[in-house]
Every structure is written in C-alpha cells, then in structure tokens.
Amino acid sequence: MTEPPREAVFVARALTKVYDMGEVQVHALRGVDLELYAGEMVVLLGASGSGKSTLLNILGGLDTATSGQVLYRDHDLTRADDGALTAYRRDHVGFVFQFYNLIPSLTARENVAIVTEIARAPMRPEEALALVGLAERMDHFPSQLSGGEQQRVAIARAIAKRPDVLLCDEPTGALDSSTGVLVLEALERINRELGATTALITHNAGIADMADRVIRISDGHIIDVQRHATKKAPRELSW
C-alpha cells in the first residue's frame, strides 16, 4: 500500500531525556525518532515508566530534551527558550491531563474561559462546552461534576483555542469504561471536525484501535509503529 504524501507536524530525532535524581540518573528517553502528521490521531502505548509521558511533555513544550532535536513545523523546540515555549503552547497546543487539572475555584465555563482569554482565535467557551456535550452544566464548579464531566471540561478547555495539536495524557486513566467512552468520543469528534493532530497516551491497548497509528514505547525506545487502515469508533472499543 502506498501512502499519500503527508505533512509532518512533528519531527523528532535522537531524542533523549535523562532525569538527574540526585544519586541516580533515570533515562526516560533513549534516542527516539518520530514523526507526527497533520490531522492524524496517534496513540502512544506503553507501560507506566516507559517514557511516553516524557515524550508528550517534550512535544508539548512542557519539558526540554537532554539531547536530540524536535521540530514543530519550522519551530525548533529544542532550542526554544522559556518564553518561546510559552508562546508555542499558547498558540498551538491543547492539553488534556489524566487528573483533569481543573481549577476548583472556577466554574466549567470559567475554566474554559481562562484559556480562551489568552488565545488568538478561540471559540466561545459555551461553544467548546457544547462540543463535549456539557452545554447544560457550564456554571457548575468542578466539585459538582462527575469525573467524566470534569474530563470533558478539560477537553473543552484544550480545544477551545482551536489548537493545531491536542496532547492527551491518559485522558481516561481515572475513569470507568463507560465514562471513558464518552470522553474518547469527544476526542474523536474534535480530531475529525477540527482536524487537530491528536496524540493520546495510554497504557491501555484496547484504546489503540481508534487511532490512525499506534506507537508502542518501552523503556525509552519506540519498539513498534502500527498503522490502522480502518479505525474503530470508541463505542466499539473494549478494555
């Protein structure tokens, strides 16, 4: 099967990351080469401690590599200073975290607004919340929402700025499977409708079937890349 020529959004070469933990050094990434293409949905699959979160953080400009290079389109993230990384995150990246990281003192709408206020061409917070099916619960505080609802607020917050890339770290990790499906449906819809390149971290192989590509990571290496000709809908997944 020949692939159509695709535009690489991310290109990583020989990426390493070493954490200095005082007496021991932890090698989280040991020379990773990787491309992510525009509009695709990629699942990064790996056990905990495999280095997948580190990779995502570096792609998202939250962390910097010890050596190697990452390009986001024409930006060299490895050479960017803190200000440039902040601007990169502000303009291009949407994050979804395992533990939602909502601000408890702000309502759902305000949690989204806090991002739209600093974005270039955002949708309205109400619109973003409607996209994840939370139009009715916009004025609730996080403590008044279920885990799935909180994660969908987090997704609304991530996509409200119309990001070029959407990075999700174990978005269903803290959720039961039926709630997880709702969240994954929201992500799938965003990927399809907004065309954001989506990278999703999980240690749950069952989720991998909804991806265009599955990248397996183990012990800081990419050990396998698998392409799906047909994706499954989140409802058809089982885990």
Next chain:
Amino acid sequence: MPTLDRKVLRDVRSHGGQVLAIAAVIGSGVATLVMSLSTLDSLHAARERFYQERRFAHAFAALKRAPDGVAQRLAEVPGVLRVETRVLAPVNLEVPGFGEPITGQMISLPTQPRDGLNLPLVIRGRAADPARDDEVLLSDAFAQAHGLAPGATLQAVISGRRQRLRVTGIAVSPEHVLQMAPAAVFPDFERFALLWMHRRPLAAAYDMEGAFNHASLQVARGAVLEDVLARVDHLLRPYGGIDAHGREDQPSHRYLSEEFKQLRQMAIMFPTIFLAVAAFLLNVVVGRLIQTQRDQIAALKAFGYSNLQVGLHYLKIVLVIGALGGVIGVALGGWMGSGMFDMYMQYYRFPDARFQLQPALALAGVLISCGASALGTLVAVRRAVVLPPAEAMRPEPPARFGVSLVERLGLGRVLSPAARMVVRNLAKRPARTGLSALGIAFSCAILMVSSFFWDTMQHVMFVQFRLVQRDDITVTLLEPTSWRARHEVARLPGVTHVEAFRAAPVRLRHGHRTYRTVVLGLEEGAALRRLIDGELRSVDLPPDGLVLTGHLAREILGVGVGDLVTVEVLEGRRQVRHVPVVALVEEFIGVSGYMTLPALNRLLGEGDALTGLHLTVAPGAEGAVFRAIDERPRVAGAQSRHAALASFERTMAEQMLTFAFFNTILASSIALGVVYNAARIALAERGRELASLRVLGLTRGEISAILLGELAVLTLAAVPLGWGVGLGLCWILSQTMQMDLFRLPFVVEPRTFAFASLTVLVAATGSGLLVRRQLDRLDLVAVLKTRE
C-alpha cells in the same frame, strides 16, 4: 474581569478564616502606624495653627522688676521683631466646696492686643472689661475641672489681700496648651489655675505699676536665638532677669515636643513588629497555597500562561490580603487615633482641635501594608514562578522525614507514636516551626510591653511618693525668707514635723554642655525628702559638694563623681562657682541637683534663707494646716503629697491604660493569627494522614491530640522565648523613654509575665478549638479518595 482574577477572589474567599487572621495582624501593624501618625499629625497641626493665630512667642524671660522703658531697649536687640512685657504673679484661690488649696498664676493681658504675643483666646463668655478691676479670664482646664462657667466668682488671695474675682470668659493660650503650674512635673487641673487680668489692676495689686516682670519676644526668621537670648540676659541682669530661654525650655511647648517624640517612636517600633509577623504568616500561607495548587499552576503554564502571569496571579492574592489588612488597619488606626487624640485633648487645650486622618496617611497605610505583604511572600511566589510545568504535573514527592533530634537524644523510647509524629512534624520544617514560635513569642512580648508600662509607672510612683517625698505638705514661699518662717509653721496646730529647703534656679555647665535646673538645699539629715541610689538605698547628703540626678550627670552633662561642675546661679547675686559632684542619686521624675542647705546658702552668698518647707501633719489635720498656711502672705503655694500622687496616677494611668488597652487587642491578634494559621496549615497538610488514622480506628480525641499537640508544643516553647523578646522590647522602651521630664526604669514584675503568657495561652486555645471543630468534621471517605 479576566477569569484568572476571578480565581484570585475565589481563592481569597475560600481561605476566609486564614485571610482574616492574617489581615488582622497586618491591620494591627498598620493601625499602630496610622494611630500614632494621625494623632501626631492632628496635634501638630493644631499646635502650629494655634501658635500662629495667637502669636506664640519665640523667647521668654522672667525678671524681678524693670521699668516699662526697658521694653524699648529689648525691642532694639538685633533679631527681635516684637516685645510683649507682662506682669505675672502667683495667686491663691478658693473655690466654694473644694477644701484643698489651689494655686494659680495671674497673667496680664496685652495692652495692645493687635501687637501682643501669647494671646489668650476666649472660647466661652466674653473678654474682660479694661474698665473693671475685678474681671478675669479663667483657664479652660481648671474651669472644666470645677464646672465653672462665665459669670462665676472666685475668692483670691493677692499679695495677702482677699479679693473677689469675676470670671467673664474661659480662655486657652498657646503658652499654656498644657495648663500646668510652673514648677510642677505633671498637670493638676483641679489645683492650678491661670487667670488673665488687665495690666492696670493687676499691676496695682502687685505693686508693679509702670513696670513689668516678664518679657516675651518674637524673633526674626534667620536670627540666631542663642545670640538674642544672650543679649536679653545681659540687658535684664540689672533687673533681676532670670535666664532668658527659647521655646524648647518653655514647659507647655516642651511637653508637647516630648509627646511628639514618643508618638514618632511608637510609629516605628510596633508597626515593624506586626508587619514582620504578618509577612511571615503570609509567606507560610501563600507557600502552602502554591504547593496545593501545583497542578493548577501546571495547567495554566501548559496552556500558555507565562511565568510572569502566574507569578502576578499569586502576587495579586497577596495584594488583596495586604490591601484588606491595610483598609482594616487604616479604619482601626483612625478609630484608635481619634481615641488617643480625645485623650490628649483632656490635657492639651487647643481652641479648635480636630482629629484628622490625612488621605495621604491612609493611602500610605494601605501601600505599606501591600508592600510588606508582597515583600514577605516573594520567596513563596517565586516558587510558583520557577515551577517547571512538567514537574508541577506530578504530585509533590513525599516529604522527607527523619528521626528527630529529640529521639536521637534517646528520648524516643518514652514517646508514644503520636508524640513522635508531633515531634517529627515540628522538626521537619525547623525554619517554619522556629518562625511560628517567634511569631507567638512576639505576641507575648508585645503583651508584656503593655503590662510593663504599668509596672514601671507603679515603680516610679512608689519611689517618688513613698521613698523620696515623705512629707504630707510642701509649702513654697514667694521669695527667700528667714529661718523664722520655719519656726512659725512648726508652731501651727497639727504640724508634727518641719524641714526647710531652698530651691535655687541654676545653670549647670560642664564643658560645652549646659542645663538649666534647680539646686535644692536640704537640711542635714533631712527625713522628709530622701535621696536614693540605684538600689533604692538612702543616700546621705555629704556636707559639701553637689549631688546630681544620675540622668542629669550621665546623659545631659556627661560628668561623674569627682568631676567639677560650674554652677551659675540665676537669681540674686548670680554667683558662679565650680563645685565637685560628690554623689549621684536615682530619681525618675525631673532632674535636679542637691546640696545641704548650709552649703547651698554659702554658694549663694546670701546668709541663712529658705524658700520652702516640707511638713508632716497629724492625721486629719491637713485641711486646717492648709487653711492656716494659705493665709500667710509670703506663701506662694502649698501642695499635698496625696493630691500630687492622685493627680500623677490619674494622668499617667489614663494615658497608659488607653495605650495598653489598644495594645492588648492588637497583640492578641498576632497570637490568634499565628496559632490559627499554624493550626489550619497543619490540618491541611495532615488532613489525609489524620483521616487515615481515623479509618484505622483512632478516635477524634486521639487525632486531635496529634494535631493540637503540635500547637501546644509550639505555644509552650514560644512563651519563654516571648519572655526573652519581651524583656528586650521593654528594655528598649525604657531606654527610649529616658527624658528630662521623666524616665521609665526597667522594672518588669512577675504579673507581666503571667498576664502575657495567659493571654497567649487563651488565644492559642481559642484557635485550637476552632480547628478542632473542623477536625471533627473531617470527611474520611472524601479525604481518602482524592489524590494527594
């Protein structure tokens, strides 16, 4: 409003209790600042206005008697703009129904009011009619003390003649903002009056027609006051001139100036302590807030908020608390300031004194509050700024605990597991534990300061009125008198013992330092006026040489025992002699020199003479003795020691208690703020572990003991530390209160320790109970479900 600012308000609201506790401490600091400075501002403005409107003179000179023509020569002294000559005379008064002796001073009214100086202002009633010989203006404080209104009449003994005086108006004067007898140390409004009378009848009554005995001068801007005073002195010497002096030696002005100095000191010391404690509290609370919001900080940064924006966000939280504290402080300080001001107005008589809180001061209060808050939290806020977002995403690693020093010392075995938790928790953050203890210690220390004032005043009163002054009545005579007066008074019925004294105005000089005071000549072996040393032992007057108050010798003249002091007598033959200092004595009120009566008379070169008597009287005879003495023409006044004591107690007690009351409220706010915040943070940090223990089967009481045990250890450790700090503060205060008028000895009674410790313990217990209530409501399930 940007959404992030909404979070500022919500975060502040959700920490309501702690925010209020901190704002109260900041507020207390700002309040002391605003109280002192607003009172100072108001008094200062009132004084300047009064001085200017009523033309308060720049220089003053008393003399025996000079013909009116001398006034012109005074006016010709270079630098003198205006001269006002007057007749001043002592008077004895009677107020119906008031059995005790009253002394007063008669002051002649300016003959040319348009040009006059020290113009009295009639605040009620009308001016005295120059055509009537019996009309007077009466000083406001005295009139108020006796409930006298215009139209009242007074019985006066003027030069031994009884005369009825009619009060036409109640007056205040820039010269007597503090209406106090010339030689007195503290005001006694019931027993001292000022009376203004037209010059003609007053001069007639005192045989001063065509003459004057007091001159006030207005000095040109730019003229050197010392030069003017020297020339005036020289000019008036032939007329019995007694030492011309400037405003700083004018009693009323000097009192006000000393008061201003104290207020200024108060405006520095207390706010500094309060704001330092508040800054520390804020640092701890905001530090904790930032720690618990690591994931939120991470999310904000992940979405592209810059470090600066995140830092500013937390700074805004701090500034809201600071501004809240500032506003509380300005309001509280304004209220306390107006209370202080009203209290001052009982003593200082201004015509139109208004308490004013300048907008600039209010603004400064809020800004200082915000500034101190921001400064105190820089470290904590910096942590939020530098927190790398990827790291912030992960929960904080568990705190590293170790075996505490207490346990390493071998005490571990006797400690229960719960006690070990307490000890390890305290030992884990030694800096925070230490600063919390220091905060509580400062609260204890400030409370000690309030109580210290009371101790030291009691000590001053005990020394002055029990050890030093042991007579019942002190009689002052108009002028040096022969020994016969002593015998006459000794024969009065009811008088049990009499001792004579002579007071001579002098200028003491040592090198370039000079001081104007009085040398008191006492009978050899005098028992009614004792001199005491630093250990409260009685000091016998050596037959020759000069004994000085320690403060006068050490601080003012810089002399010690054995040094020679030049004594310039300021009356009579104006002898100048070099006299050795033979001993120093300690006294807390006023400063003076002492000699034996024969030695002083030799120095004066005027033969045996006395100017006053100390008497003791039989029980119940005081009234009769007063009446008998009052009728004698040469008597200037008689003062009862009991009345002096009462007046002193009232004056000081009122000032000190007002101050102590405010101080106690404020100091308690520190104890409450520190302990409450320590408790809340301990609860926040340990809620999870305490809930776990509850799940494992510990009772509420047992987990409370762990949490509150920490606070108890902290408080109990802080109290002795507070004693140390408190003694330091009291010592500093006693050092700054070493003034010529009075000095505060460093005396701290056991009750001061007890009062401060108890107040701290009560405040700590109260805070503990507040937190205990929250501990009882700990939601076990919720605590265990949430991520650390």
